[in-house]
Amino acid sequence: MDFAANLTLSALGQQILVGLSRTTILFIVASGLSLVLGVLRIPNLAHGSLYMIGAFVTYSVAMALGGGAFGFWLALIVAPVLVAAVSFAVERGIFRHLYDREHLMLLLFTFSLTLVFNDMVKLIWGADYRSLSPPEVLKGFVTIFGLPFPRYNLFLLMLGPVVALGLWWLTNRTKIGKIARAAAVDREMVGAVGINVSRVFSSVFVIGCFLAGLGGALVAPTQNITQGMDHAIIIETFLIIIVGGLGNIWGALLGALIFGLTDSVGILICPQFAIVFPYAAVVTVLLVRPKGLLKSTW
Amino acid sequence: MLKVEGIHVYYGLSHILFEVSLEVHPGEVVCLLGRNGAGKSTTMRGIMGLNPPRQGKVLFEDQDLSGKKPFEIARLGLGYVPDDRRVFADLTVAENLDIVEGVSKRKPQWTRDRLFEFFPPLAPIAHRKAGLLSGGEQQMLTIARALMTNPKLLLLDEPTEGLAPLVVKTLEEQISSLKEAGLTVLLAEQNQKMALRLSDRAYVIDNGSIRYHGTIQELRENDEVRRKYLLV
C-alpha cells in the first residue's frame, strides 16, 4: 500500500471539504429514501431511478434553454417537480393499493419499477451518456487552504446545511411532518384519530421522491449522466440509511457524512485502494451497532 | 346512537366475536364487562373499523359503517381510546393534540385550552415528549386526543388498566364529568366497581359472545352472572 507523502493539514482540510460537498447530495437522496422507508415502510429501490431521471431531465431542460445559467437554475426546479409528479402518478395508481402488503412484495415491485424506468430513460435519451456544464458563476475554482477547490462543490457544501435545516423544519415544525412522524410508528392510531393516512402517505412519498429528483439535478453538472447512475446511487443510499438507522433522517445525515468523508479522505490517504474505504466504514459500524447508529423507526 | 347488530370479527382465521350485539343511546354510559381476553377490545376495534366485522352490521346514528375506513368512522363522531394508550411517543403532549385539530367538521367543543383545563396535569407537561409520560398522564392524553375530534360517542377501552388507585379515582371523576358534559360513552372494563358506578347499562361478554345485558341495578342484583363471567 502506498501511503501519500502529501498528507498535509491543508490537503486534509481540502479533502474533508470535498467529502462534505459530496455528503450534501448523498444526504438529499438518502433522506428522501429514509422518509419513504420510515413512514410508508416501502423499501423503494426505484429511488435511484428517480435520481437518474432527475439528472437526465435537468440535462434536457438546461440544454433546451441554451445550456446557460438560466437553463440550469430553472432545470433545478423543474426536474425534481417532474420527478415528484411522476412519483405521484405511480403512488396514486399503484402503491396506494400495496401499503398493507409484505415488505418482500413491495421490494420486488419497486425493483420491477427500476427496470421500467431504466428502459424508459433508454427510450427517451438513448444509451449514450450526457454531459452538462455548471453555470458560469459556478465554474472554475476558488483557492482554499492554498489549493484549488471547485466552485460547484462549494455551492453544494453551502447547500447541505440549508437542506438539512429545511428538512428539520418540515418534520418538526409543520403539521404534515408531525403527522408523518406519528404515522411512521403507529399508522393505525393516526387513522383512528380521524386523519386520512393514505393522503399523508401520498404527500410523504412525493416529498421523498422530490428529494431523489433534486439530488439527481444537483449532481448533473459534476459527473456523467449515464444509465448506470441508478444502480450506483441506490446501493450507496441503502447502505447510508442502514448505517444511520432505518427511517431516521438524522441517521441519513450521519450515514452520508461517514460515507462522503471516508471516501474522500481515503482517496487522499490511500489512493490505490480508495474505493474500499466507505464500504469498510459501513461494515465496521454495522459490526458494532447492527441496528444503525441512531434510533430506527422499524 | 350506536347499534351493533350481530357482528362476527376474526383475527386472520381465528373467529373471535360471535354474534355480538349491543346498543348505546345518546347521553348514556354503557359498560362492556368481561374478563381478560373475553373480547372487549376486539368489539371496540370492530366498531372502529380497525378489525372490520366479516358479518353483521354496525350502525352509528343510523349510518352503516360497513366498508368505512377508521378515519372516516372517526370523522363521523366516534372517538377511540385504545387499551394500550398508544400516544404518539415522539411528539410532545401539545403536538399530540395539535395534529388532530381540524379533523372534524363539527363545531369545536374541545379545544386544546379546554382540554388542559379539564385535565390539569397535562398543562405543565405540554412540551414533554409523550413517550416520557407516566401511565396516568398518557391515559389522560389519549382521552384528550380522542376528544380533540369532537366525538359524539367515546369508545373507552380499559382506561384504568395498569394505573395506580389514586389515578384511577381521578380518571373516574373525569369520565363522570364527561358524561355530565353530554358525551355518550361505551366503556370496556375489567374493573367492575368503577364501571358499575359510572354506567347506566351493562353488557357482559365472555368468550366472544354477549352473555348478559341489563341495567346496572339488575346486574348488581345478579350474583350468578357476576360470579360466572366477571370474577377472576
Next chain:
Amino acid sequence: MKKVVLIAGMLALICSSAWAKAIKVGIVDCYSGPASTYTNDVRDGFKLYVDQVNGAGGVLGTPIEFTTRDSKFKVDLGLREAKELIMREGVDILMGTINSALALALADLSAKEKIPFFSTFSKSAKITGEKGNRYVFGMNENTTMAGKAAAVGLAQKPYVKYWIAGDDYEYGHAIAEGVWDNLKKLKPEVELLGQSWWKVGEPDFTPYITAMLAAKPDAVIIATGGRDCVPFLKAAQATGFNQKVPFFMHTATELSTLMPLGQEAPENVIGTSNYFFYYPETAENKSFVESFQSAYGRPPKVGAMYGYVTAKFIVEGYKKAGKVDTEKLIDALEDMTVDSPVGPLTMRGGDHQVMFPMFMGITQKVPEYDFLKASDIVTIPGDQVMPSMDEIKAARGQ
C-alpha cells in the same frame, strides 16, 4: 431461341462465378451504445477505400464485399457471429473489434480456422504480443506502443516528479506501465510520487483531483480507457486541474475525445494520437479527408484512418500475392509498406503489427473550429514506438 438461352445461361454462370469470386470480409464489432461512434468510423473508413477499389475494377479483377455484425460488446455473441461468418458466409477475412477481450478471442479463432484477422481499435498489446500468431494483424497502436511513444515525448519535457492515476482495470494499468517503464528507462531521474486508481465509470473525479494536486507533482499521467477520457477531461476543465498541473492522457488530442467536449475541453493537455485530419498536411491526407468528408458529411477521426489503412493493406497484399490465396496474402503482407494519410506505413513481419507513428501534441483552442486542436505536434516515428522483436518472442514463449 436456343442460342439466346445458351448465351443467357453462360452469362449467368460467368456472373455468378464472378460474384462467387468476390473477396468477402466479415467485420465483427460493437455497433450499439457509445462505442459505436468509434466503430462506425472504422467501418466507414474501410468502405471508403473498398468503394474506390471496386470502382476501379476491384482487386485482381474481383470486387471486395464486406458485411458487419454487431457484437453488442459481448464476447460470446461476437465469437458466435464470427464463427457464423466463417462457416456460413465463407468470409476470406475477419476484422474487428473495439473490445479487447473479443479481439483476443478472435485472434485464437483465426489461428484455428486459418482465416486472417485484422484487429482494429483494440489496444491490448497481447493481440500482436503474447497472443499473436500468423493469422493476426494489428491495425492500430497498442498500449505498449502508446506507452513508448508517450515516454519518448515526456522524456523531452522538464518534468521529474510524476503522479499516475487512472481506471482500475487491465487497459488502465497497461497504459500506465507502458508509459512509466519506458519513461524511467529514457530518463532515470523521474520519480513516482504516488498513484490513484478509480473504478471504471467513476462518476466523480473531484476528490481524486484534489488529492493529486495536494501531492504537488510536476506532471500527471492519466491512464483512462475509452469510457472515462471525456468525463475526466470535463472534470479537469471544471476543477481547473489542467491549469494547475500539466497532465498527459493517451488520445486526449484525438478528435473523438475533443469533439464531444467542444469549447469545454481543457487546454494544455498533453496527448498522443495516431491521426489528425488537419496534420500532416500531405496530399495523401488531404485527399483522404476530402473523400471521407464528401462521402459521409463529417471529418475522419482516427478510427476511419484505421479502417482505411486496413483496406489498403488487404488490397495491396492481394495485389502483391498475385492471387486470392490466404497464405500468399499473409506472406505478401509481412514487411510490406503502403502509403497512408499518416505517411508510409510498414507491417512488421515478425509480429504483424503496423508501425504507426505517434503524434504528441497539446490541446489548444483555435478560432477556425469549435473543438480544440492539437498544437506543437511532435512526431515519434513508428519504429521508435515498437516493442523489440526479442520482447515479442519472449512474450509468445518462442
